[in-house]
Amino acid sequence: MDDGVYLMVISPHPDDCEFGVAGTVARLTREVKNVVYVICTNGNKGTSDRSLTPEKLAEIREREQLDAAKVLGVKETIFLKYPDQELEDCHHFRRDLVRVIRKYKPFAVATTDPYRKYMWHRDHRITGIVAADAVFPCARDHLAYPELLEEGLEPHKVREMWFWGSDEPNFRQDITDTFDIKLQALRCHKSQVGDVPPEMVNRMKGFAKMNARGEKFELAEAFHCVEMRR
Numbered sequence: 001m002d003d004g005v006y007l008m009v010i011s012p013h014p015d016d017c018e019f020g021v022a023g024t025v026a027r028l029t030r031e032v033k034n035v036v037y038v039i040c041t042n043g044n045k046g047t048s049d050r051s052l053t054p055e056k057l058a059e060i061r062e063r064e065q066l067d068a069a070k071v072l073g074v075k076e077t078i079f080l081k082y083p084d085q086e087l088e089d090c091h092h093f094r095r096d097l098v099r100v101i102r103k104y105k106p107f108a109v110a111t112t113d114p115y116r117k118y119m120w121h122r123d124h125r126i127t128g129i130v131a132a133d134a135v136f137p138c139a140r141d142h143l144a145y146p147e148l149l150e151e152g153l154e155p156h157k158v159r160e161m162w163f164w165g166s167d168e169p170n171f172r173q174d175i176t177d178t179f180d181i182k183l184q185a186l187r188c189h190k191s192q193v194g195d196v197p198p199e200m201v202n203r204m205k206g207f208a209k210m211n212a213r214g215e216k217f218e219l220a221e222a223f224h225c226v227e228m229r230r
């Protein structure tokens, strides 16, 4: 197996990565490519159950995320543990992302598209913006965050960024054979999606079919892909 990380997935909350990219992740790990998850917030506001404390919810969601990552064969899951709904486009968050990018040196980074129009969870918008800035130029330039050099983290050039939830997808990944594993991973997020009822499965299948329109495969996840100049 190649020890390098092929894909780093930067997810605002536990579960977003499953909705956005899990079918692709399952296919990549089947191809023996390494995938790493970075979960930015602890998801501690994502419930309508008033008996759950934020601390307890964060604990549950971390466990659910680890279970989902295991189903998909993700090599490692890093939790940045920012409070839910409190991400900011700031120095600290950006440096945390630059740190993991320089440490794992992924070929590609997948995250949420920050430019999706109208109503879009602010954590998703901010994660997309900060992840893009962290990839380029911050992870690339040795004079950005010089303290990371002191930690032994050399600059790294990511080759591709894949944005999910995009209004302008230009890149489709075949998930025909891994759609069921995506569902299995989603089912790990019981506190968010319950048992994934049949209506939800149908809706997701509909989206996946729509994403694959015009392609030779039946089901897809769609992204806006940006290739970096060498």
Ligand SMILES: [Zn+2]
Pocket: 012, 013, 016, 121, 123, 124
């Ligand atoms: Zn989310």
